[in-house]
Structures are given as structure tokens and as C-alpha cells.
Amino acid sequence: MSVVDSGAVGHGATWAAGGMLAAALEAEPGEEAMVGLARWSQALWPLWAEQLAAASGIDVAYRGEGTLQVASNRDELAALHHRYRYLKRQGLPVEWRDSGPLRDLEPGLSPDMLGAIVSAGDHQVDPRAVVPALAAAVAAAGGRIEGNRAVAAIEPADRGWIVRLADGEHRAADHVVLAAGAWSAGIAGWPTQARPPVRPAKGQALVLQMDPVRPLVRHVVWGAGIYLVPRLDGRLYVGATVEDRGYDRQPTAGGVLSLLEAAWRILPGIEELPLVELVTGLRPRSRDDLPMVGPAGAPGLHLATGHHRNGILLAPATAELVAAGILGGMPAIDASAFAPARFHSPTEVAVTA
């Protein structure tokens, strides 16, 4: 098994990600199919984290304090009550906290916070630890991961496929899994009618440095248009914008301003923290905001893209679904809502070489 990545390994959307495993709080009306997939993947994560650590020696910093979604004014409070009722109707494990008990839970929160949804099962990992852990686990299992190896095109072979690399080399494969994130629609030779309709959704985020011994916050905290993800080493990830700007990855003053202002309203103590990084990344967003995972329109071709806001959360489930598609097993859930074929033309898919 060989993985080729056009840049440094795992330095696309994964490197910019917050790493929230938020199956409950990311649930959106109209995307109910996602809840089953997201909860399945969330349930796979603790064992995945253990297996990755055992295979690689790298701790992926799985943190299990849970997530709070807070309201800082009466309008936000009304919206949050509405959201709480929606999440409860979906059967998601969330609870309500009024402002007093909320500050007992997180004393660093602004006294202006009026209440919160507590999602005790929405945890986090550090994506920048997951990348080398996965790379080491793949290598330990006999696979090969190569960075700075862009794909020029794929073409059908007598048996399987040839993947042609931009540097002139090629790889022969029985199966090809296209997982090129926001660039997945641009691989030459992919059957025209089966090109995944995926586009970039820019995210800007900041990293602040807390004292790891006396951090300002321990839970992941969401506010209106903002979330704060405290890492075990004291870094505080503040994310993230969702912008339609094509492939532009430039951080902007407006993006930074909106993140800092929203973060400061929730956690005023951030004012004193060093700002250590500006992060931008491009999420791969599909036409219906659901991922595209599974067989992809011609024998031996598979997709794993379109994960939008949930790439890290959905990694274990995606791996299970891709493996089932290649090896012929039955996945643990009905994944038909995520089949790439939902976007294919009804006519037979043509293979262009």
C-alpha cells in the first residue's frame, strides 16, 4: 500500500484542523444522516487513539473533558435553548447548565455567559500528533507514505490503474483511493461523470499559548461563530472562520479580528496570552455538505473526500468504509447517504484516459 501526498504528509486541512470529535454539537438540521456516521466514528476514536499509540509510540492527545456551547446574550441564549431541544430530539447525549453551575465547571469563562449546552461525549485529539502517528502506523504495517509527490493523472491499465506522478514516476494499483481534500475534483483521468463535486471552504484559526499547569480552560468551548480547543500542552486553538474564497489561504485582519473578539468575550483572560500561530486551511466541502466515501464510478476507484468540518472526527469511520469497499465487507452502518454515486449522472460513467 502506497500513499502519495502532493505536499508535506498530512499538511493540508488536517494540519489546520481543531481536532474536535464533536458528533453531537456539529449535528445540523437537514444533515441527520451524518449523526449516525459521526457517532459511530466518535465511538471508534478511543480505541483508534490507543492503537495508534501502540503502533507508533505517539500519543495523539485524546482529551475527554467534553465540550460546552455557551451563550453570552439573550438572543444567543434563545438560539441555544432551541438548539438544545433539537439535539435532544436527535437523541444526542447533551445536558443544560445555567450560568452559576457553568462557572463552577470553567471559572475562567466570562461572568456574562448565561447558560450552556454540555456535551460530555464530544472530545478532541491533536491532529498534528495524529498525522505522524498514522504515518508511523502505516509504515509499521508495511505501507509507504510519500510526501511531495503530486499526482499528474490516473489511467486505466490492463489490470487496475496506473497512477502517474508529476515527477515522471508511476505506481500500478488494483485500487486507487482519491483523498485529495479540496483538490479532489482536479485529478486528471478520473471518470468525468464521477468527479467529486468538492470545493474549498477556507478556515482561519489562531493558536495562543496558555500556562499548561494553570490553563485558562480545560473543556472545548463553543460560542457564536467560534470555538476554543485547549491542548494538553497549553496551546489554545481558536477557530474558525468558514469562507468561500476559492483556494486563497491568506490570513486576513478581518478573520483574526473576528476570532479574537469572539474568543475574548467568552474567555477574557486570553488578553494576556502570547499569539503563537495563525493557521489557515481549506476544508473539502461537497454539494450537500456530506462526505463522499466508497466506490467511485469505475472498478477499483474509491473516494474519501468532502468531509468539510468533520475530517478528524470521521477518520476512523472513513477508514472502515473504504476498507469495506475494497475488501468487500459489510460496514457497521448503512452508509448509502455518503455513496459518491449520489452525484453521478444516471448514465453509465465513462472512463477517460
Ligand code: GLY
Ligand atoms: N470542525 C470545525 C471546523 O471545521 O471549523
